Structures are given as C-alpha cells and as structure tokens.
Amino acid sequence: MAQFLSSVPELMDAGLRGSRLPRGRALALRLAAIVAFLVLWSLLSGAVVVLKLFNPIFLPGPWLVLGSVLDMAVRGPLWIHLAATLERVAMGFGAGAALGVALGLAAGHLTPVRNVVEPLVEVLRPIPPLALLPMFIVWVGIGEASKIGFITYATFFPIFLTTVTGVRQIDPLLVRAAQSLGARGVALFTRVILPAALPDILTGLRLGVALAFFVIVISEFIGAEHGLGYLINDGRNFFLVPQMLGAAVVLGLLGYAGNGLVRLLERRLTRWQHPA
Amino acid sequence: MNAAATRAAALLGALALWAAVAHGNAWLGVVNPVLLPTPGEVGRVGLELAWSGELTRHFLTSLGRVAQGFGLASLAALGLGLLVAMCVPLRLMAEPVIEFVRPIPPLAFLPMFLVWFGLGEASKIAFIGYTTFFPMFVAIAASVLRVDVVLLRAAASLGASRADLVRRVVLPAALPGIVVALRVGVGLALFVIVGAEFMGADAGLGHLIMEGRTFFNPAQIVMGALTLGLLGSLINTLLLTVERRLLRWRAAA
Amino acid sequence: MMARGPKIQIQRVAKSFGAPGRAMPALEEIDLDVAEREFVCLLGPSGCGKSTLLNIVAGFLVPTTGTVLVDGRPVSGPAPERGVVFQEYALFPWLTVTGNVEFGPLLQSRPAADRRRTVDRYLDLVGLSAHADKFPVQLSGGMKQRVAIARALANNPAVILMDEPFGALDAQTREVLQDELSRIQRVEHKTILFVTHSIREAVYLADRVVVMTSVPGRIKQVFPIKLPEVRDRFAHEFTRYESDITRVLREEVAKVRA
Numbered sequence: 191m192a193q194f195l196s197s198v199p200e201l202m203d204a205g206l207r208g209s210r211l212p213r214g215r216a217l218a219l220r221l222a223a224i225v226a227f228l229v230l231w232s233l234l235s236g237a238v239v240v241l242k243l244f245n246p247i248f249l250p251g252p253w254l255v256l257g258s259v260l261d262m263a264v265r266g267p268l269w270i271h272l273a274a275t276l277e278r279v280a281m282g283f284g285a286g287a288a289l290g291v292a293l294g295l296a297a298g299h300l301t302p303v304r305n306v307v308e309p310l311v312e313v314l315r316p317i318p319p320l321a322l323l324p325m326f327i328v329w330v331g332i333g334e335a336s337k338i339g340f341i342t343y344a345t346f347f348p349i350f351l352t353t354v355t356g357v358r359q360i361d362p363l364l365v366r367a368a369q370s371l372g373a374r375g376v377a378l379f380t381r382v383i384l385p386a387a388l389p390d391i392l393t394g395l396r397l398g399v400a401l402a403f404f405v406i407v408i409s410e411f412i413g414a415e416h417g418l419g420y421l422i423n424d425g426r427n428f429f430l431v432p433q434m435l436g437a438a439v440v441l442g443l444l445g446y447a448g449n450g451l452v453r454l455l456e457r458r459l460t461r462w463q464h465p466a
Numbered sequence: 467m468n469a470a471a472t473r474a475a476a477l478l479g480a481l482a483l484w485a486a487v488a489h490g491n492a493w494l495g496v497v498n499p500v501l502l503p504t505p506g507e508v509g510r511v512g513l514e515l516a517w518s519g520e521l522t523r524h525f526l527t528s529l530g531r532v533a534q535g536f537g538l539a540s541l542a543a544l545g546l547g548l549l550v551a552m553c554v555p556l557r558l559m560a561e562p563v564i565e566f567v568r569p570i571p572p573l574a575f576l577p578m579f580l581v582w583f584g585l586g587e588a589s590k591i592a593f594i595g596y597t598t599f600f601p602m603f604v605a606i607a608a609s610v611l612r613v614d615v616v617l618l619r620a621a622a623s624l625g626a627s628r629a630d631l632v633r634r635v636v637l638p639a640a641l642p643g644i645v646v647a648l649r650v651g652v653g654l655a656l657f658v659i660v661g662a663e664f665m666g667a668d669a670g671l672g673h674l675i676m677e678g679r680t681f682f683n684p685a686q687i688v689m690g691a692l693t694l695g696l697l698g699s700l701i702n703t704l705l706l707t708v709e710r711r712l713l714r715w716r717a718a719a
Numbered sequence: 720m721m722a723r724g725p726k727i728q729i730q731r732v733a734k735s736f737g738a739p740g741r742a743m744p745a746l747e748e749i750d751l752d753v754a755e756r757e758f759v760c761l762l763g764p765s766g767c768g769k770s771t772l773l774n775i776v777a778g779f780l781v782p783t784t785g786t787v788l789v790d791g792r793p794v795s796g797p798a799p800e801r802g803v804v805f806q807e808y809a810l811f812p813w814l815t816v817t818g819n820v821e822f823g824p825l826l827q828s829r830p831a832a833d834r835r836r837t838v839d840r841y842l843d844l845v846g847l848s849a850h851a852d853k854f855p856v857q858l859s860g861g862m863k864q865r866v867a868i869a870r871a872l873a874n875n876p877a878v879i880l881m882d883e884p885f886g887a888l889d890a891q892t893r894e895v896l897q898d899e900l901s902r903i904q905r906v907e908h909k910t911i912l913f914v915t916h917s918i919r920e921a922v923y924l925a926d927r928v929v930v931m932t933s934v935p936g937r938i939k940q941v942f943p944i945k946l947p948e949v950r951d952r953f954a955h956e957f958t959r960y961e962s963d964i965t966r967v968l969r970e971e972v973a974k975v976r977a
C-alpha cells in the first residue's frame with residue numbers, strides 16, 4: 191500500500207499534483223481505467239449469472255444496456271422520449287434563464303427592485319425545489335405546463351442569484367469611468383454592466399442547465415407519458431433494468447452536451463478573460 | 467445588527483404579501499381558495515400535525531436518512547479524496563470514470579436504487595449516499611490538490627514525515643475546501659431526500675408532501691415544504707457557525 | 720579530534736528541466752564548498768538557477784547529475800538539519816505565531832515545557848514576543864519573515880538556506896532585518912546559504928559572495944569579503960566591494976538582455 195502513495199521526496203518536487211506524466215502514459219492510464227470499469231461491470235454481471243447470486247435481471251452487463259439503447263434507437267421510441275425531455279428542458283430552462291437574468295440585472299442595478307425581490311427569494315431559496323413539485327401539479331395539473339413551469343421555477347434561483355452577484359461586484363470605478371466618458375441609461379447598461387457581469391451570468395446558466403436535467407427526471411417520474419424519466423420509471427415497473435440504465439446514460443450524455451454548449455458560449459463571450 | 471433587522475423585515479414582508487394574496491383570492495374567488503392556502507391555514511395544519519406527533523415523526527425520519535446517507539458519503543469522500551490526491555496513478559484512473567458517471571442526474575438512478583435495495587430505509591440511505599458522494603469527493607480531492615507545495619516543503623524541512631505532512635499540513639490546509647464540500651453535500655442531501663420520499667415511502671417530509679397532493683391538501687404541501695426549508699436553513703446556519711470557529715485563522719480580526 | 724571537512728559540499732551538480740530529449744539545462748557543473756559557520760551569498764541574473772541550486776541543497780529537487788554532501792553524507796531529501804526560509808514566508812496560516820515556531824520541536828515530540836522555552840527564546844530573539852498569539856494574516860510582511868526565521872532557528876538546524884528572504888520587503892524593513900540577521904548570526908553561528916538580488920545585502924551579510932553566470936548557471940567568480948563582523952554600509956571598503964561585484968554581475972545581466 192504505502193509504496194503506491196507519493197513519497198516525501200516526490201511531494202517536494204511538484205506537490206500533491208505530482209510531476210506531469212508523459213502524454214502517452216497518462217492517456218494509457220485513462221483508457222485502462224475506462225476499460226477496467228467496463229470489464230469489472232461485465233465480470234460482476236457475469237458472476238451473478240454463473241454463480242446464481244441473485245436474479246440476473248437486476249445487474250445487466252454493459253453490452254445489454256448498450257443493446258437496449260440501440261434497440262430503442264432503431265425502433266424509434268428513444269427519439270420520441272429524447273425529444274420530449276429536450277423540449278421540456280429547453281422551454282423550462284429558457285424561461286427560467288430569461289426571467290433570472292432580467293430580474294437579476296434589474297435587482298442588481300436598482301436598489302428598490304432588489305429590496306422587493308430579494309426577500310422573496312431568500313424565503314423560497316432554502317426550500318428544496320422538489321418539495322414544491324406537487325404544488326405545481328396541484329395548480330396546473332399533470333401536463334406539460336407543470337413540468338415546464340417547475341423547471342423554470344427551479345432554474346430561476348441560481349441564475350438570478352449569480353446575476354445579482356455579478357452586477358453588484360462590478361467595480362464602481364468602472365461605472366464611474368464609463369459615466370465620465372458619457373455613457374448613461376441604456377448604453378451604460380448594455381456596454382458596461384452587461385459585459386462586466388457576463389462571466390457570473392454564464393456560471394449561473396451552467397448551474398441552471400445542470401439543475402434542469404436534475405429535476406426533469408423526477409417530474410417525468412410522476413405522471414408523464416413520454417420522456418427519458420418516464421422511460422426509467424416505466425422500466426422500473428416492468429423490471430427492465432437495461433432500459434433504466436440506458437435512459438440514465440442518455441440523460442448523462444445530454445447533460446454533458448448541455449454543459450459543453452454553455453462552456454462554448456462562455457469561451458466565445460468572455461474571451462477577454464483568458465486571451466490566447 | 468442592521469442586516470438581521472433587514473432580514474426580519476423582509477421575512478415579515480414576504481409573509482404579509484402571501485397573506486394579502488391568499489386572503490384577497492379567498493375574498494374575490496379568482497381561483498379555488500383551496501389551491502391558495504392562507505398562512506393561517508398552513509399554520510393550523512402544522513399545529514394539528516405537531517399535536518398528533520406526526521410532524522416530529524416525519525421530521526426525524528427525514529433527518530435520520532439524511533444523517534446516515536450523508537455521514538457515510540462524507541466519510542468515504544474524505545478518505546478516498548485524500549487517497550486519490552496522494553496517489554497519482556489512482557487519480558488518473560479515477561478521473562475518466564467519474565467524468566463518465568457524474569453528468570448523469572442522480573435522480574435518474576433513484577428507481578435503480580429502489581429495484582436494488584427495495585422500498586425500505588436502505589434504498590433511501592444508499593441513494594443519498596450515492597448522490598452526495600460524487601460532488602463532495604470531487605471538491606475534496608480538488609481542495610487537497612490545491613495545497614501549496616511551499617507549505618509541504620516548509621514542513622518537510624522542519625522534519626515532517628509523510629504522515630505528519632498529511633495530518634499537520636494537508637488536512638488543515640484543505641479544511642476550508644472540505645467544509646464547503648460538506649455544506650454542498652448537506653444541501654444536496656436535503657434536495658434529493660424529498661424525491662426519494664416521493665417514491666414509495668411511508669414516512670418522511672417528502673411523504674408528507676406527497677400525501678398532501680394525493681388528498682388534495684395544498685396547505686399540507688406548503689407546510690411540508692416550509693419545514694424542509696427551515697431544516698435546511700438550520701443546518702446551514704449550524705455549519706456556518708462551525709466553519710467560522712474552525713477557520714478563525716482565515717480572517718482573524 | 721579529526722580535522723573536519725566543509726559543512727556543505729556541492730559536487731559537480733547539474734540540473735535540467737523538462738522531458739528527456741527536450742530538457743533545458745538550468746544549472747551546469749556547480750562545485751562549491753561552504754565551511755562550518757560560514758555565510759555564503761549567491762548572486763546572479765534572474766533565472767540563472769539560484770533557487771534551483773538552493774532547492775537541491777534543501778532536498779526539494781533531485782539534481783540531474785552530481786551530489787550534495789552535508790557533513791560528508793549525501794542529501795536525499797529534506798531534513799531538519801537544514802532549515803529553510805522562503806521568500807513567500809510559507810507560514811502555516813492556521814497556526815498562530817507560537818504554533819508556527821513550535822512546529823519543528825513538536826514534530827520531534829519534545830516536552831511541552833521545553834517547547835515553551837524554545838518558543839520564548841526565539842520569539843524574543845526576533846522581537847515578536849508581543850505577537851505570540853496572532854495568526855499570520857494579522858502580521859505585516861516583515862513580521863511574517865521574522866516568524867519564518869524564528870521557526871527555522873527553533874528547530875536548531877546546523878545549516879540554514881534562505882531564498883531571497885527579504886525580497887518582498889520595503890527598503891527600510893529590509894535593512895532592519897539584515898541588521899537582525901547579522902546580529903543573530905553572531906549569537907547562533909549557523910552555516911548559511913543565502914540567495915539575494917541585492918549586492919548591498921550580499922556584501923553586508925556574507926563571508927563570501929558567489930556570483931553566477933546567466934542561464935545555464937555556473938559559478939563565475941567568488942569574492943571573499945574581508946570586512947569586520949559588524950559592518951558599516953558607508954565605509955569606503957564596503958562600497959569598493961559593491962562596485963567590484965556590480966561590474967562582474969553587469970556583464971552577465973547584459974547577456975540575458977542580449
């Protein structure tokens with residue numbers, strides 16, 4: 191055991207990060223890790239079948255999961271569920287982002303707005319959004335509106351809060367400098383305040399995307415006829431474990447792509463932060 | 467002082483706004499008044515539940531699940547976070563696997579946990595453990611890796627062994643990051659326990675809320691949600707106090 | 720008694736950084752002996768490898784070739800016999816002044832009363848007794864560097880390695896600390912290897928000044944400083960050394976620019 195840990199001389203050289211391994215070795219280790227993960231998983235599920243530990247439907251191997259995803263993709267239902275989830279996330283997140291950024295900018299810039307909005311936010315924020323999901327269902331029923339509205343509600347908070355922070359931490363000197371150069375009103379807002387707060391706003395959007403995928407699943411568990419969350423819960427009712435895991439992996443890929451998109455936006459919009 | 471007064475005023479303001487909207491609706495009948503319970507109705511439901519002992523039972527059930535799941539996950543995250551930071555090959559192997567699993571929203575695995583661990587306590591505790599482990603593990607490993615090499619060198623030149631380095635330099639230096647990670651973990655645990663208790667539970671605040679939906683009792687939903695919010699605020703305040711005592715050296719006046 | 724060899728022997732030490740094949744040499748063929756109780760200053764253009772050399776002696780870096788001997792034994796890692804004072808202070812921010820000074824004695828499990836005495840003595844020596852319970856964030860740069868010096872001394876090392884310890888301080892504080900270090904050295908008699916950019920500082924403190932070439936660093940010239948223990952920065956002899964060393968160093972700095 192002890193010889194696998196970094197020794198004191200090794201720690202002295204480059205600290206806990208360790209010295210950079212050669213590219214080839216680092217890549218080999220990463221690939222080995224993924225392969226080891228899949229092999230271990232396969233072996234476990236194989237062992238369950240061979241040793242009759244428990245009913246093998248509970249732990250399907252990775253190839254069964256992949257097979258179920260491919261099967262759903264070829265037969266077509268995957269795309270219907272994928273589209274349903276994506277549409278809800280896009281609409282809910284879009285509305286939440288628009289509301290969060292607009293109110294956040296206003297609250298960050300105008301003290302009276304902040305004094306009205308912030309207390310409400312402060313009261314609602316500690317309540318886990320999921321606790322209010324049934325309220326949305328009671329209010330607007332089990333259809334699309336409650337799912338989209340719920341995502342909007344959940345994503346609003348991080349986006350609003352980071353936007354307010356972003357606006358409030360703008361160096362007052364920057365605003366004064368712009369004013370002394372003649373910027374006021376809308377120009378001051380669009381040319382100074384918005385760009386200066388943008389890095390924080392984008393952080394909020396990234397949190398919001400993650401949260402949207404986080405909460406859509408459960409609102410699709412509760413009364414939905416389409417969507418990846420429905421697929422998972424449907425799998426549970428019929429013990430279709432490969433379908434459950436497959437849908438979860440697809441959700442992961444979507445979340446990964448969503449995060450990547452916002453990062454791309456970040457890199458384009460805030461190039462001044464890390465030039466070259 | 468002033469900040470506390472402002473917050474108190476804001477709370478009262480929010481309460482007044484809610485009361486005004488709810489009572490106004492009851493008067494004018496814009497929507498069915500049952501859908502928009504007044505503060506008084508929610509308070510009455512709360513008192514009834516408290517009186518019968520139900521509220522305490524649900525509260526303690528949720529708290530127990532959160533404490534067990536989060537406790538196990540934080541121990542694992544701390545141990546493995548340190549281990550992975552001390553062992554470079556292990557870290558390189560862990561990274562891609564974590565990158566693969568982490569983008570999957572944890573709630574997507576909730577039904578899996580019900581299938582694997584049954585409808586009882588085990589599935590809820592395991593699910594909270596699973597959900598909170600990854601973010602805490604990643605944050606703890608990152609804060610350990612950020613420890614300044616100069617501090618390690620200073621300690622070693624004073625005669626520190628590897629165990630001394632871990633105990634007397636790495637842990638205290640990473641402590642601020644560890645505390646933040648634990649705070650995120652608790653928040654997440656309270657977030658997902660609700661979801662876990664929606665799906666097949668017979669006690670807990672999440673179950674209480676779902677019951678409110680089943681029996682069309684919005685006042686009970688609001689009551690449950692507020693209790694959860696209160697629990698979250700309490701835990702957060704507690705952790706912040708601990709943090710301030712523990713990390714006095716960061717901003718000693 | 721046996722005639723003792725030099726305290727520190729740096730033998731044909733070379734160091735390059737980077738992957739093999741694309742390695743960049745930072746130090747080339749350094750040979751240097753430091754006698755017991757001697758105070759040696761390293762001077763050289765920025766980036767010539769002074770810190771690298773010091774870190775090799777401290778045991779933080781492994782030389783590509785060559786060895787460093789202390790008391791005739793090869794250096795294989797950091798050890799309490801070689802105390803280090805860093806330019807960036809490197810105080811443990813979560814420990815008070817006392818806690819920092821006590822760190823070394825604590826690792827050696829010395830009894831509490833003994834540790835208390837050590838802390839008192841060295842805090843007194845650097846004039847910080849009144850600030851024993853403060854945290855590093857509450858101290859000025861000069862005070863932090865005093866704590867760092869006390870921390871190194873409290874461990875009673877035979878050798879002290881200092882990498883631009885006063886580099887981040889303002890000119891006045893710097894001279895005060897130079898005075899203090901010179902006074903402490905007259906009491907403690909350590910073997911000191913000291914990196915600096917200031918020729919004045921080197922002439923004020925050192926028994927010998929070693930001037931290095933631009934990167935890859937080699938030893939260009941060694942100046943023994945034959946001045947009284949207590950020095951006067953305005954004495955004629957003092958300024959002579961200053962101008963001699965300046966002339967040699969300027970050639971090397973010019974090479975970096977070229």
Ligand SMILES: Nc1ncnc2c1ncn2[C@@H]1O[C@H](COP(=O)(O)OP(=O)(O)OP(=O)(O)O)[C@@H](O)[C@H]1O
Pocket residue numbers: 736737745763764765766767768769770771772934
């Ligand atoms: N970890 C490292 N990896 C790669 N190159 C390094 C590393 N550390 C130092 N170098 C290179 O080695 C050379 C010597 O660096 P070193 O820090 O020893 O210089 P120095 O004389 O202390 O400079 P300064 O006076 O500015 O502190 C420099 O050219 C530097 O770029």
Ligand SMILES: [Mg+2]
Pocket residue numbers: 769770771882
């Ligand atoms: Mg240097």
